[in-house]
Structures are given as structure tokens and as C-alpha cells.
Amino acid sequence: MTRDSGKIRFLGWAATAGIAASVLLTILLGVLGPSAMVPTLPGPSWQPPFSLTTRPGGYLVIALGAAAIVLGGAGLAAGFAALARGWTFRADLWVGAGIAAVVVLAFLPPSGSADHLNYAAYGRLAVLGHDPYTVPPEQLGGDPVAGAVEEWRGVTSVYGPVATAVQALAAVVGGDSVRLIVFVLAAVNAAAYAVTGLLLFRSAAGDDARQRQVALLWAANPLMIYHLSAGMHVDTLAIACMVAALVCGAAGRHAASGLLLGIGVGVKATAGLVALGPAWELRRSPRSLAIVTACAVAVAGIAYAVAGPQVLNQVGAAGRRVSLAVPWSLMKRGLQHAFGPGAYTVWIQVGSLLLMAVLVVLLLRAFSRAQHRAPQAAEVAVAVVVAWLFSSAYALPWYDGLAFALLALAFQPGLAAFMTARVSVLSLAYLPARQAGQPPGAREWLVDGVRANIVPWLLLALTGALMWWAWRAGRGQGSARPGHR
Template identity: 50%
Template sequence: MTSETRRGKAPGRLAQPAAAAIGASILLTIAIGLLGPSVMVPALSGPAWQPPYSLHLDPGPHLVVGLAAAAIVLGALGSLGLLLALTRASPSGLLATGPPGAGQWLPDPRLLVRLGCLAAALLAFLPPSGSGDHLNYAAYGRMVTLGVNPYTHGAVDLPTDPIARAVEAPWREEPSVYGPVATAVQALASWIGGDSLRLTIFVLALVNAAAFIATGLLIDRFTAHDPARRLRAALLWTANPLLLYQLAAGMHVDTLAVACMVAALLARGRPVGSGLLLGLGVAVKINAGLVALGPAWELRRRPARLALMAGTALAVVVVGYVIVGPEAISPMTRTSKSISLASFWKLVQGRLQSIVGEGSAYRGEIQIGSLLLLALVAWSLFRLMSRLHASGSPHPLASPGSSGLSAPVVAAVIVIAYLFATPYILPWYDGLAFGMLALIGASALDGLLITHLLILSLAYLPARVLDQVMPHDLDWLRTVVRSQIAPWALLGLTAALVWWAWRAAGRVPKPRASTAPPP
């Protein structure tokens, strides 16, 4: 057997079980919602004939948590396996042209996109799972329709309301931290749903599924010219089982922000359109504004177009916040000082308290430290990208034919640096990075980000405070996995990211000096 034949058969042997793992993961995610209310799926009040639908089988906590853990692990392994198979495949084996037994078989990206879109659409008809955030969305929209300001009030202020009553602790006292566009969508859903929590959630789920599918189709169209990039993009977004678990089944508002930002990057040749989409994304969730640094960098030598894009984006954001009022700013600034249990900054906080004392949460010092770490991670990645670009390297992360790093590359670097450095991190935040990563070339960043989402997803099984529902023999999911294992794992992964970036940059060949005589 020749070396070429061995290389040809290797992707097929790896791709088939990896594709099966992805399919199994998606089916398990669907099964969690289909089984009905559980520790993973909050119950929804309203007429039973209204969507979303489930079998109401009352599954036990051990079963649904086990299904979720299996879905997460299988999804991560399947995604990593197919991405590895893709890197090993020969150019002639990029698409599935024969039965799975063929030596160079890899799935057809068009089929993956269709299946991913179908899964996202199906999940919209099932009750959301994994967290209770969607209950907050419904309550904030309800407040708007009742004339109550969601930026100054919490669900606790509507104790007899059938929608607000469903919000879970500890979020009952918390006002909205989302932007005016997100609040407008929530208000529309509440207006349609009325007193039915089920129908309100279903409208929000339809918007969420549409945003997820639209993002996938935009990315697919952008990469359609290259079969390898198209397959990778489908694996990173539309058919990514971890994103289907977190964004589609979890129904997080981040999906809408990602859709706006991906569309803005793909419309960057039209500054007004790009600015409008950037503004809408920021007005959904403020941290999506990190993406705007990408097109801003790309247009730095074209000040008129940059001013037009930035002015349009700023106008959209300002108008949105003028409508909802300045009270919308305060909840966001308060949340920015929080530290999530799975963050390695929680370890730093605990260490400082053990040394200096527990009289302070040391949040200010941790914020400074996180900004320094963000700068280090971003600098390490920009150093690599800049060297690749300067060398004229054919590496997929280089930006050949341009005067500098492209907008998607800059946006991806900034967003990834933020996610690896921020003190407050939740699994669905990674969706923004996957949207950016699907627009640029393949690298070790693919595996690092999938691992990042794997760790966070396992840490938040489920992302609900369920002291009275979760059995005590599952407390270790919060006290051990979320509070101890995940922070150390994320710290090691961040160190691995910086190490890889510096090592890869050191291997980039220096640009050759020109031998042509001066003009």
C-alpha cells in the first residue's frame, strides 16, 4: 500500500465514526427537549395545544443530565474528528462522492448545512433546554407590554403575573442587561403570546432559529467557492452539535447578535449596510461590539468610509438607547464586574482572599488583570497573523492580496482573546467566536475553541440554580466540575493558546529580501 493510499484511507476511517458521533449528539439534544420538563427543561405554562411541544414524560434528573453530558462529549469528539479528517484529506477527497466505505469519504457540506438547519428548525418546536434564560426574556418582554421598565424592574415586581412568575432564582430581582433590539424582540413575542408563556417562548424560539439558520446560510454562501472551507464552516456553525445544543436548543439571545455581526462582516464593502448591522448587533448585546474592531481596522486607511460605517452604527445604537432610556446602561456596567464560577479568575479571587483577607471581592484588580491577559492573548495572535501576512505565506490564516489583516481575522482574534480572558464567561458566549472563525482559515484555533466550549458546556449541566430540584448526589456537578475542574482546565487551555501562537509565529519564515534593483 502506497503512502498516498494510506493517507486517502485515514480520513475515511476517522470521518465515519466522527460523523456518527455528531448525528448521535444532535439526536440526544433533540431527545432532551422532546422528553419534556426536567432539570434540563423548565416547565412552560399555557394551553397544551400551543407550541412548543413535548411528550411530558417527566424524565429523572440523572437521565437527562446523562443525555446532556453524552450529547456534549459526542458532539465535541465528532466535530474534532471530522475537522482532523478534513485536514488529512487529499484535495480529491473533499466531498462524499461514494458510499461511506469509500477510502476518502467525507460528508457533503451541503448535506451538513441542510441537516443543521433542519435540526435548528425542529428544536424551535421543542421546549428550550439547558438554562432558564428564555424565561427572563419572556418576562422582560412582558414588562414592556405592561408599561413597566425592564431596565429598572425585575420579575419580582410582578408577583402575580403568569409570565414573570416563571422566572427562576436568582434572576427574579435582576433587571434586563440586554440591548434595545433584544428587548424589542422580546416585547413583540410577549405581545403575540399574551398570558401564555408557551406561545411567548415559541415566538422567541422562531426568531432564534431563523437567526441561527440565516447565519449558517450566509457563512455557507461565503465559503461555497472552496469545498474544504465550506465543509469546515458547516462543522463550525450549522452542523456544530455544541452550538445546536447551546444556541438552538438553549435559545440564547446571543444567536441574534451573531447573525447581525456575521452579516456585517460579509457586507463590509457597503459601509452603510455594514454599519447598520453592526449597530443592530451591539443593540442586541453590548459585547458583540468587539466585532466592529475588525472592519474598523480594515478601513483605517479609508477614513471617509470608516466614518460612514462608524457613524451609521453609532446612530443605530444611540437611537435604540434613547428610546429605552439611560436606565438601560446601569445593569450592563454592574454585570461587567461579575465573575462566573467556571472562570479561572474565580481561583484568583479565592487566592487573594485567602492571602489578603475576605473583606473585598477584588473585582477591580481582577478586571485589570483580565484586560492585561486579553492584551497578551490578542498580541500573541496578532503577532502570528502579522508574520504570516508579511511572509506571504499560503497559510489559511494569512490575508493574501490585501494591504493588511482582513476584518474577519481581526474580529476573530479580538473575540477569542476576550472569551479566553474575561472573568465572566458562559458557554453560549462562544457562539460569537465560532461565527467569526467560520469566516477565516483553519488552524489550531478550531480545536482550542471547541475544547473551550466543551469545558464550559460540561461545567454548566444545567445552567440553572436548582437546589430544590437537583438531587444532592449530583451536587458535585456544581461544587467540583463547575467550581474546581473547569477553572483549572480553562487556565491550562488559555496557556496552551498563548504557547501555540508564539510557537507558530516563531516557525513562520521571514520574508525574502527583494533582489530587484531600486526604481
């Protein structure tokens, strides 16, 4: 056995062990039942999802979550390094194992955040004849579903009308049982995750290397399973639509691509950034571009028109927020210290847009240099979404799922490494992404310490490194494929 083959075997083993351990720890969090990481689900105990009622301590489950994130990030890093050196494995088995884990998690209570309680409440509001875009859950008084919402009781829906329709359907099935409503939503979420994985795997048919990338980047990605499957975030539905749209577009099915883009925007407005990829690729084909645009605008326009202009209320408000864990929070505090109290929203928004524009240009130049051709739809979409994630003033770790799915379509090893580092660091900042049930003293070191003061600096350094890497790669002084010379 040569030295290189020994290193490949070690990295492959480390990747397999880290990813498997991360997924098993994520499943364990759900199995243990209600805790600081797993919100209680009111409803009959015979209804799914199921779990034990061990009531584990807050620090224990937070440690389990942290271990899942660290092991998952390390496993992915080892996997990408092994792939760069020629590691081979049965991609179909990995995809199958990832989907199996997602199915198991659908029958366990969601963990990591309490967003699923918001989804249930918004669906319940819609079923009872209220507008979730103008009526917050707290206005339903003693309703058992709305009453289960935690810190977002006074906040109206920020999700698109298609997402609200899915939530309403779940509420019809689940009635006044939070448990059953959440299970229906989890089943839809698991189906979306699995379909995305299968679409990506099929799109790489005949290319074993690409199929292995799909397995690592999406189907068996422990950090995506942690956030999008166990966390059950609505982003999964939008990602499924966008991946399907790009796959259809690559096959020349432009009407279907446009329809799917419109549905994805109807789930979550920011998913529309992906549409810039097809728009760029089809810029010299006016007829095809017109078909995609017309279909996308028609579907999204009808969905938002039916819901009414109030559907964008919270979207606009979210665009003015600055989350604690992003580098812009450091700028905000610096401005407040220098010029006095204030949100400095416009300054930060302008800075964010400028940074995004610079990153898009740098990334596209790096891709063009690496591929020796103009970027295609999926590559443009990757560049835009990654630039948005790194420049946004409001970001949460599950938002990164869109970038990983796109990277599975247009693999860029350098970006995969940066995205793995970013989502790992950001995930530790939101461990967990809920306040209820936290152990005494946890806020001081989790929120005020890690989230507000450590992670922003780490992400700032990572953003600077990304810009430097992209600039060098675009000038031909580096490589868009780290590890290759």
C-alpha cells in the same frame, strides 16, 4: 486503500457519528419534556412548543446532556482532523441537515438553561408598560409570565434594547402564555441561526473547502446547536447581525455593514467587539471608516437613547462579576485567602484587560505569519473575540458562539481546535445552567465540584496552551495550521 485514506475515512465516520448522535440527544432532551434540563412552560398544551410529559429523572437527563456535549466535542475534533487530511463531504447536505435540526428544536421546549423564561418576562414587562431595566420580574406579583422566572426574579434585564424589542414583540403575540411567548422567541432564534448559516455558506461560494468548514463550525456544529438553538440564547441574534455586517463589509457595502453592527450592539453590547475588525481594515480608508462608524453609532445610539441610560445598569454589574468556572475565580479565592474577604474587582478587571491585550497581539502575529499578510477584518475580529473569551472574568459557554461564527468566516484550524476544547469543557461546567429541579446532591458535584474546582484549572491550562501556541506560531516555530507541515 492507502493508510492515509483509511485514516481519513475513519475520522470522517467518527465525525459524522459523533455529531449526529450529539444532535439527536439534544433533540431527545426536548422531546422528553420538563425535567432538570428542561424548564416547564406554563400555557395551554395545544400551543407550541410541544413535548412529551415523561418527567425523566434528573440524573438521566444530565447524563444525556453530558453525552451530547462529549460526543459533539469529539465529533468536531475528529471532523477538523479529517478536514486537515483532505476529507470531503457534501457541505450543502450538512448545512441543510443542521438547519433542519434547528427548525425541529424550535418546536421543542428549550433545554440547558432557563434564560428563555427571563426573556419572556422582560418582554411582558415592556408590554405592560414597565421598564425591564429598572423593574425586575418579581415586582409583577402574580403575573403568570413573570412568575415563571426561576433564580433571576429579582434581576433587571442585561440585554440590549433591540433584544428587548424582540422580546416585547413575542409577548404581544403570546399574551399571558409563557409557552407561546417562548415559541415566538424560538422561531426568531431559529431564523437567525439559519440565516447565519446560509450567509456563511454563501460567502464561501466557489470554495468547497471553506463551505465544509462552515458546515462544521456553524450550521451543523452540535455544540452551537446545543447552546444557541436548543438553549435559545439571545446571542444568536447578535451573531447573525455581526456575521451579516462582516459579509456586507467584505462586499464594499459599508453603510449596510455599519447599520448591522449597530443593530448587533443593540442586541448585546459585547458583540461590539466585532466592530474592531472593520475599524482596523478600514483605518487607511477614512471615508469608508466614517460611513461604517456613523451608521453603527447612529443605530446603536438611537436604540440606547430611546431605552435610557438605565439600559446599561446590569451590563456594568456583569462586568464586575466573576463566574465560577473561569480561571479568575481561582485568583479571587487566592486573593481572599491571602488578604481577607473582598471581591478584588479592580485587580481582576485589570488582569483581564492585560491578558486580553497580550492574547490579541499574539493571535494577530500568528495570523500574519500564517497568511503572510496583514490580518483582514474577520481575522482581527476573531482574534479580539477569542482573546476576550479566554481572558474574561465572566463567561458562559454560549458566549463562544460568536467566535465559532467568525471562525467560519476566517478559518484558523488551531483556534478552531482550542475553541472546541474550551466550549466542551465549559459546557460540562454548566450542565445544566439552572438550579431548579436538580436531583438531590447534584449541586455538590456539579457546581461545587466540576464547575468551581475542576473546570477553572482545565481552562487555565488551555489558556496557557493557547498563549504558547500563538507565541510559537507568531515566531514561525509552530504552525497556525496544526496537522500541516
